[in-house]
Amino acid sequence: MFKILYLFFFALQCLLCTSSTNAEIINTNVERLLDLSSQLVKTTIKISAEETTGKPITEYVFLVGEPNLSFISLKDDTEKNIQLRKNKELINGEQSYTIIFAKGSPKKSFAIETVSSKNIRPHPEEIEQNDKQLVRYNGRLYVYSKYKTVVQKTNVKLSSANILSHTQVKPYTVGSNKINLGPYEDVEALSEQELVIHYENQTPFLTVNALERTIELSHWGNIAIKEEIQLTHAGAKLKGSFSRYDFQKEGRSDHSAVKSYKTYLPASASGVYYRDTNGNISTSNMNLVRDFIELELRPRFPLFGGWKTKYTLGYNVPSYEYMYNDGNKYQLKMHLIDHIYDNMVIDEAVIKIILPEGCTNVQFSTPYQISRRPNQLVHTYLDTIGRPVVTFSKSNLVESHISDFTLNYSFEKVSLLQEPLLVSGFIYVIFLFTIVLLRLDFSITSHSHKE
């Protein structure tokens, strides 16, 4: 009898287990920080999860819940031995990531950072020259989760105190440039509620449409970096006419127009140039700040909404800071992309690494996924067989993507002599040719003309 009862309970338990393995995880507390003060949406979500049955949690599925996700990572101060893995299939049309814990325990708390671009839209889409730029954010009031949430709240940080309207679900409080939403209790899994905030945002809405970064490596001690940048002001478009008179009269800097922005270069950068197809752009300033160079770039014209510009920025850095070698083995460690302006958005970046002639065994690793493009050959000064070029691309990048790649290759040091030998050989041949030529007589007649 007991045995039967035991079996029955066991079966029931198994049934429960199989039918609702996931549902037993609940979010006990979720705190979200939504930073809308720039053109990017930066969220930090702190989640405390609990397995109701007391089993250890080994996997947690995190739903992104935002379009145009650029960057996601676990925040540093959480446990070390957890991993983030992207899931292939979508859940309810949303991207999802699985967090894998090496050590399982029934209670887990962790923080996730995400950055997404283009979720703050100018509203109205067109403004006149002196109007303020108003933007609208459309998002989710509740953190989109696969699991039930007991308590959650959201702190929204805005760029200004000028808030025109926002979704009003009680309880909420409005501060000078922030809104606190919640706490909301007992939010069901996958529940959706729209969050709309309409506010003033004068920060530059610049987008890099295309970045082509070329890193040219030389074993003579120099690395040349060239970035070709196509830039658009993606904020509210300029309506009607532009007036230089008004622009000069205003003088204040809270225009939505972008007059200048700052680019940070490595401290050792030298020979910086800033130009476009028409030549040098003479309006830029360079300051050496303690451990980097601050370059204040002014485009040829102020960028109003919808205006575009395109330029090339280049500099040299000494190679000993980035290149390591052991015999014939070399390693290059550099930033995949570099800072262009604060809170930047890059739609598409193509990165080319030109290696010295005669490099073999090229191996390449990056901190995040990129799409490799076919290798090329480039012929430049004194090249014979051409230099190998490693090319790859990546779309939708933000500042958080600035991190190092590693490139390993092998190179025979003797090949360094090839170029000087080529030059001296060429000059030698020219002299030889001249000597022989001057001693030959090509005249077809016997007499020579008098000088």
Place this chain on the structure above:
Amino acid sequence: MNRTPKMLNSKVAGYSSLITFSILLIAWLAGFSSRLFAVIRFESIIHEFDPWFNYRATAYMVQHGWYKFLNWFDERAWYPLGRIVGGTVYPGLMITSGGIHYLLHVLNIPVHIRDICVFLAPVFSGLTSISTYLLTKELWSSGAGLFAASFIAIVPGYISRSVAGSYDNEGIAIFALQFTYFLWVRSVKTGSVFWSAGAAISYFYMVSAWGGYVFIINLIPLHVFVLLIMGRYSPRLLTSYSTFYILGLLFSMQIPFVGFQPIRTSEHMAALGVFVLLMGVATLRHLQSVLSRHEFRKLFFVGALLVGATVFIAVVLLTVFGVVAPWSGRFYSLWDTGYAKIHIPIIASVSEHQPTTWFSFFFDLHILICAFPVGVWYCIKHINDERVFVVLYAISAVYFAGVMVRLMLTLTPVVCMLAGVAFSGLLDVFLQEDSSKRMGSAMSTIPETEDQEDSVEKKTLYDKAGKLKHRTKPDSPQDNGISSNLKSIVILAVLMLLMMFAVHCTWVTSNAYSSPSIVLAFHNSQDGSRNILDDFREAYYWLSQNTADDARIMSWWDYGYQIAGMANRTTLVDNNTWNNSHIALVGKAMSSTEEKSYEIMTSLDVDYVLVIFGGVIGYSGDDINKFLWMVRIAEGEHPKDIKESDYFTDRGEFRVDAEGAPALLNCLMYKLSYYRFGELKLDYRGPSGYDRTRNAVIGNKDFDLTYLEEAYTTEHWLVRIYRVKKPFEFNRPSLKGNERVFPPTNFISRKNSKRRKGYIRNRPVVVKGKRTLK
């Protein structure tokens, strides 16, 4: 006894060729580096106006290949007409730099085509000085040649057209000109087919490079003609001229832009006439050897007169019947300086077509212009076949340079040559002293001279060494009679003069000819810092980035090439002023009222209007100052609508302030220049709307634009761009569907596209050719 002089001679020859080589190299380097002021002060950039077209054409050729370039129809110029570029340019410049680009890229030297274009003229200046050396050596002596080479390397008259970035035809054409003349003189001297064929090939290069080839094809026949008159006929002359003429004629006709002009236009008829005459003379000479002297003399005069008359009448008749085109307007203006002013205002409006002032002769040539007559006198005194040539060259070039500032360029090489002859002659006299005594010591001076840095001093001392051959001659006529003190004084004076010449050249180059003119720089008087005004490129780059790709931009023709080159947008008129009526139409639009010009602008599909306005910074080359030319050119074609007198006050003044003529204060150019300028206060005390260029408070301050709106104005207001509104934007505001009182119905006309006009049954269908892809 016999051996030592020979050894000494070969040693001297070795040293003298070393010296020659190093002087030419130094001249090349000096010429090259003194042309780099603009690159060092600004950057490697194409200058001014015409070079921008040449650069654009070269870039096109490099990108698309030679045949595409030859067939290039540029739809971005002269909207809506377009321009057949391949057939309307002298392609020599593009081929030269394209060839260099190709060669460098074959050798894996990835130099950008812009840098090749920028540095082409300085590099060719070195070649010019070498060919000047060769030519002067043929005419006089190698010492004079070295003088001439050093002069032409740094003389401002040539630098003005060949600084780095001034990528224009003249940069390579002067080399081709000098080299052709060298080969011609060589061929006259030797009578060899080889050299005259070489001259023809060099002439071909010149024809492909510059319209100034007409100068060669008239000067060489003139030389032949004068030689004939002087009784200096020789079989060598016959060989060289007939070879040169026939080959040169055929070659020159290969250039698409020249085509059949060499046999159809008056400019080329002199060459033909001289050719016929030379043949006649040659025949007579042949007869002379057959006939007796008396018979021959008769026959000669009769024959010469007859042939001359026949040729003249034939040319006149052919011109009358229209087989041969009469002189073009630009050539007329060479004979009658007032011609252009009356008949072709567009030629007269260009400052470089104005007559030359005395000042600019000195400014461009300095002491060379004083030494030059001496050289002419030397040449006349010791006349021979080739010196006849240089005398003719000198006389004609002086005339042309007096007529047009621009033709100063053709005068400069001959002035350098003859000044070289003069200085060499002078030093011949005053450096004679110890020629016989100091055979060895002359050589010992050589190491010293190499140490000296000053190129001018080098010239003279090297020249001395170059003169060694002359000095070794036993009997120099002016050997004695001059005291050594006087000699050293004269030498010092000459050295001083040459030094001042070098200083003057550098100063002029640096101050007058090294401004790219698209980037302006001014020195701040307070802290001495240098400010750069980059408004032109700011505006052009704005156009290229923020207007539609097919936007059409109306501006005065001066800026056409720059807009096409830097903004890559369609222009209505540009610096290739081939269509006067089109330019007049633009001038009319600029000088009419806003309403009337709107009609013209819509008929020309104008999207943007660009004006240059210097009132804020005091830039004098702006459109208001050019405005009277616009009015004049417009008046030439539309005398009923535009009258120049309307734009002057009653007292005949051209002023922009309140007393200005009402036609001026209400014309489009005025409004576009001064739109909202009336509100601008340049400093706290002064009145608002104060124009710094014309030093006046503008007369019409408060006005609004109806048909245009400000699209962009650069930082210093130098370039102002306006957008031409579409008719619905000002006429009636467009209403969206839901705002209309009468909502749009769903009625669809039964006349679909086929039936719209009514149609003819069984009408033959025209099948149009497909547009070919680029």
